[in-house]
Amino acid sequence: GFSRQMVELLNKHGIAFSTFDIFSDEEVRQGLKTFSNWPTYPQLYVSGELIGGLDIVKELEASGELDTLCPKAQKLEDRLKSLINKAPVMLFMKGNKQMAKCGFSKQIIEIMNNSGVDYETFDILEDEEVRQGLKAFSNWPTYPQLYVKGELVGGLDIVKELKESGELLPVLKGEN
Numbered sequence: 001g002f003s004r005q006m007v008e009l010l011n012k013h014g015i016a017f018s019t020f021d022i023f024s025d026e027e028v029r030q031g032l033k034t035f036s037n038w039p040t041y042p043q044l045y046v047s048g049e050l051i052g053g054l055d056i057v058k059e060l061e062a063s064g065e066l067d068t069l070c071p072k073a074q075k076l077e078d079r080l081k082s083l084i085n086k087a088p089v090m091l092f093m094k095g096n097k098q099m100a101k102c103g104f105s106k107q108i109i110e111i112m113n114n115s116g117v118d119y120e121t122f123d124i125l126e127d128e129e130v131r132q133g134l135k136a137f138s139n140w141p142t143y144p145q146l147y148v149k150g151e152l153v154g155g156l157d158i159v160k161e162l163k164e165s166g167e168l169l170p171v172l173k174g175e176n
Helices: 001-012 025-034 054-063 076-084 105-117 128-138 156-164 168-174
Strands: 044-046 049-052 088-092 120-123 144-149 151-154
Touching: 001 054, 025 156, 076 088, 076 128, 088 105, 105 168, 128 144, 151 156, 156 168
Parallel strands: 088 120
Antiparallel strands: 044 049, 088 144, 144 151
């Protein structure tokens, strides 16, 4: 019950955290009590330092100190903006440059590789939060999605049209 309360409290405050199941390792379970000089669980650590148990965390919440003490989980919108701007030309696709995992991604990779422009990829199959969040963020329902300097260019159909009209290279170089 106490562990569940701790997790709920951390989630309520949007705090980035991970957990360790002390029942999975009796040596760690007993050793941590000695190491921390704290006899009960759960125990909250921030940057390797013991903060305390549930009672202490509740006191920190009541005083408003919990939010300043603990690292926040990055908001999805901020994370998406960061990913979109990870490289000047960023392609969100199924798979990666080396191994496309769908026909549309394979086609766009061929076009991108033939353009001679450097680009980075992000495999949306590896991160469901990004996969769903980017659709809403960009208001573009399908993948692949190509971004240049943080701006959505479009999907495979748009990239094909730009290639056929001779506009792809200037767009990829950010000249538009």
